[in-house]
Amino acid sequence: MKPISDITEADIARQTTDKVFQRGVDYYEDGAVLSVVRRGGLIQAEVEGSEDEPYLISVTLGKKGVTAAECTCPYGQEWGGWCKHIVATLLFCLNNAGEVEERPALKTLLEGLNRDQLQALVEQVAADNLQLVEEIAEHALRLKKR
Numbered sequence: 001m002k003p004i005s006d007i008t009e010a011d012i013a014r015q016t017t018d019k020v021f022q023r024g025v026d027y028y029e030d031g032a033v034l035s036v037v038r039r040g041g042l043i044q045a046e047v048e049g050s051e052d053e054p055y056l057i058s059v060t061l062g063k064k065g066v067t068a069a070e071c072t073c074p075y076g077q078e079w080g081g082w083c084k085h086i087v088a089t090l091l092f093c094l095n096n097a098g099e100v101e102e103r104p105a106l107k108t109l110l111e112g113l114n115r116d117q118l119q120a121l122v123e124q125v126a127a128d129n130l131q132l133v134e135e136i137a138e139h140a141l142r143l144k145k146r
Contacts, residue, residue: 007065012090015066016082020075024087032085033092040105043093047085049073057089066090 013021032048041061046054060068075083126132
């Protein structure tokens with residue numbers, strides 16, 4: 001994996017409280033980071049937490065480090081900011097770069113498809129996911145208003 005910009009442990013620590021950072025370190029050291037995939041400037045991970053299903057983490061990288069980070073855990077949704085799962089994911093990326101699965105960026109995968117292929121792909125992927133259908137509908141309406 002290419003390095004995640006110039007980010008360091010100190011940079012990660014600055015984005016959260018000391019307590020949350022230490023809990024993220026503990027999660028990382030305890031092996032709670034289950035999978036990490038990088039698609040260009042997007043890192044997605046699954047991290048064990050207190051729920052039955054792992055939390056989903058999404059980190060967007062820019063030229064100057066992390067530009068956005070989200071987690072499906074209650075901390076991120078209720079209080080915002082970086083939670084222990086995001087911290088654990090980034091520590092994993094820093095210390096285990098060779099174990100991060102590299103996949104082509106979504107833009108690269110979609111580049112060669114024509115309009116009909118793209119439309120069929122979106123319809124097929126969204127067919128069994130009402131939430132995704134609603135998100136696509138919202139985005140489509142916004143685009144049409146432009």
